[in-house]
Amino acid sequence: MRWSQSFIPTRKENPREAEFASHRYLVRGGFIEQHASGVYTFLPLGRKVMLKIEKIIREEMNRIGAQEVLLPALTSADVWKETGRWESFGPDMFKLKDRWERDLALAPTHEEIMTLLAKEHLKSYRDLPQIWYQIQTKFRDEPRPRGGILRVREFSMKDSYSFDATWEGLDESYEKHRQAYLNIFKRTGLEVIVVKASSGLMGGSDSEEFMVLSPSGEDRVVHCPKCGYSANVEVAVARVGKEFIQSKFQRKEKVHTPSVRTVEEVADFLGIEPALIVKSLLYRTDEGRDVLVLIRGDYEVSESKLSKVYGADLHLATREYIISKFNAEPGFIGPLDADVDEIIADESVKNLTNFVVGGNRDDYHIVGVNLDDIKIKRFADIREVHEGDICLECGGELTLQNAIEVGHIFKLGTKYSSSLGAQFTDKDGQKKPIIMGSYGIGVGRIMAANVEVNHDDRGIIWPFAIAPYEVNIIEIDHRKTADYTEGLYKELKSKGFDVIWDDRDTSAGAKFKDSELVGIPISVVISPRKLESGEVEVQVRKTGERIDVKREELIAKLRSLKKEL
RNA sequence: CGGGGCGUAGCGCAGUUUGGUUAGCGCGCCUGGUUCGGGACCAGGAGGUCGGUGGUUCGAAUCCACUCGCCCCGACCA
Structure with missing residues (x-):
């Protein structure tokens, strides 16, 4: 191609709205152009890069015996209603009506549609295993698109689905994908780490994410440099830095703590370390159950871990609700005589002695409190891991870094095959739900992550394999x-x-x-x-x-x- | 959704606080000429419903109200 005849609209100046390196340079270099929030046009250079990434993906998928298909993006609402995701996706799903007022959705992912295809055709154990994939546009009405093409509402994704007769088969299909993904990221010039992840809306048991370490990433990953333990902070586990501590307060008593609300303020005021203050946070379920959550003052609650432990989504109660319920400001509520449905405490609280809690009255805390004083229903690991916490596997010191998620693999099990009735007949003549896995790669994210990691003050530095x-x-x-x-x-x-x-x-x-x-x-x-x-x-x-x-x-x-x- | 910021020529910005002829600057674009190893120079030129609507006023880019859009920070995901 001659440059003089090419459509490569480069710019000298940074676009006003672009704050991320990938956003700046992809726009300035004439790769992409914004159409609306989280919606982008791919110009010739951007399209070329995407096609090169797709080619690598296809080669690696084909290598593990996966077969390419193309499912519709415009889908009927029925299947989503059957699996319950019409509701659980909520506003994240683009929903529309046709001229007959029938519900349709632009698919945010394709487990349902793919499972229906399998249900139709995979009737016998002899038909299994199968791996089907597609590279297709997904639509998700993200609450907040971000960083140019890093997080968008319309995006190209390679998604694949495995169908197996046995759990061992699923393990194999999963392992194949894991390897294929490592190859893909390596060939596209990305250094990734694989981390344990939360399966979130997809459901299922195990899941791992492929992460590119970068300050621009919106995920945080915990990593142990000593043994290699890696996990998304949403699911990461660790031992707290200092376990057994006790405070100077020998006697339980109410103390006047005028307008000191935050843990730091209380710690300063009382002259103790923040770890000796037990924070009380009021959470509510969608059904309106009140759950008081206790955690050591130097830690934060991980809502994803908490919700999983509790078995339902929990959200922090509003300030107004807390005041009406406790007759005290959020900073002063505590577990003693608290009128809530349940009290859950993080394990970090277990080994504290003579600690401090809120007094359930403005400007008061109670010191010298011990576990016997509180009716805690259960202890669980619901805290977010800190930098410097201790690795459970090897005792090493954990690090916490930002990362961009470029791929995610799930062992779905029978979640979708059961709810949609995708069954096969096994050797023994029994009907059983197909055992599934699902696997996704964000094609545009590979592109964006690459620029985030490979650029200097002059522009992009593409690896040879995906350079325009x-x-x-x-x-x-x-x-x-x-x-x-x-x-x-x-x-x-x-x-x-x-x-x-x-x-x-x-x-x-x-x-x-x-x-x-x-x-x-x-x-x-x-x-x-x-x-x-x-x-x-x-x-x-x-x-x-x-x-x-x-x-x-x-x-x-x-x-x-x-x-x- | 909450908090913060921004909409003026294709792009980047000034002008708005304190209303007042014809709305400026740089880049880019067009024409002619001179240049030719790190975003060249000279001369001439085109290009704007000042995001939108409504109001205040003799007069609005500027003041008021509503509204639309975009970006950034917090709850979700490839």
């Missing part, structure tokens, strides 16, 4: 070298390089800047001066190297660079 072009031939003076360059351009193309030829009638500086912004891994610079000695210059985007190469050695040089990058 592999080689950019930059002509310093098109009028003097056009014929020569055309020969070179044709040769590179015929040798299999994805090459663009910057033949524009503009200054050399502008061409260099554009090339660096767009992030083409290798530039071949053609200047009349160097041509006299039969040389061209090779520039490597990643390292900034400039190497003079004899014309006849160019192909060999490019091939060796291709392997490195």
Whole structure:
């Protein structure tokens, strides 16, 4: 392709709204353009990158015997109602009506549709196992799109589904995907860590996420550098830093603590460490049950863990509700004589002695409290792991880092096959629900995560495998070298390089800047001066190297660079 | 949904506090010329319902009300 004939609308200035590197550079480089909040157009360069990522995904999926299909994006409401997800997705699902007022939905994922397909055709254990996948547009009405293409409402996802007759079979299908995913991320130039994850709305038992560590990520992952334990903070477990502590307060008594509300303020006021204060948080179920949650003052409650332990979604009560219920401000409520349906305490509370709780009256706390004083229904691990907590596996010190989720794999089990009646007949003649797994990769996220991780202040640094072009031939003076360059351009193309030829009638500086912004891994610079000695210059985007190469050695040089990058 | 910020030419911004001719600047774009290894220079030119609606006023980009859109921070997910 000639640059002069390409549609590559690069910009010199950052778009006003773009704060993330990937957003800035993908827009500035002419890869994407915003249409609406969380909805983007892919311009030629962006489309090329996406197609290259998809190609790698297809190769790796096909390698594990998966077969590509394409399901509809526009789906009938019935199936969603059958599995209950018409409600549980709630406003995250784009719902619409047809002209007959029938409910439809734009699919946010495809477990239901895929399971129906399996139900229709996979009747016998002889038909199993199967792995089906598609690369398709998903629609999710995200409450908050973010970071350009990092989190959007319409996005391309590779999703696959495995159907097995046995649990061992599911393990195998899952393992195949795990390996395929590792290959895909490696080939697309991403370093990922695999973390234990919450299965959330998908349901099922085990699930793992593939994470790219990056400050721009909105997930947080706990990692043990010593033994490799890794988990999303939503499900991570650990031992608390200091376990057994007791305070100086020997006697239980009410203490006047005027307008000290937060844990820090109370700790300062009383002259004890925050860990000795037991925070009381009021949670409510959707049905209106009140659950008082106790946790050590230096920790936070993990709502996802809490909800799982409790068995239903819990949400923090509003300030107004707390005041009406306790007749005290949120900062002063406590477990003693609390009129709630249930009290759950985090395990971190177990080993405290003579601790401090809210007094259920404004401006008062109670010190010297012990577990016997409180009617705790159960203890559970409901706290969010902190940086520096102790690894349960090996005793190492845990780290906490931000990460971008680029893939997620689930062992679904029989959740969907049971509710939709997808059964097969086993060897013994018994009808059994098909055992399923589901597996997703965000194609656009691979692209965005790549830019987040691989960029500098000049622009993007693509890995060779998914770069929009592999080689950019930059002509310093098109009028003097056009014929020569055309020969070179044709040769590179015929040798299999994805090459663009910057033949524009503009200054050399502008061409260099554009090339660096767009992030083409290798530039071949053609200047009349160097041509006299039969040389061209090779520039490597990643390292900034400039190497003079004899014309006849160019192909060999490019091939060796291709392997490195 | 809560909190914060922003909408003025294709892009980035000034002007709004304190209302007052014809709404500015840079980049980009068009024409002509000169340049040609790090976003070139000179001359000329085109391009704007100031997000929208309604109000206040002799007069509104500027004040008021409503409204739409976008971004960022907190509860969800590839």
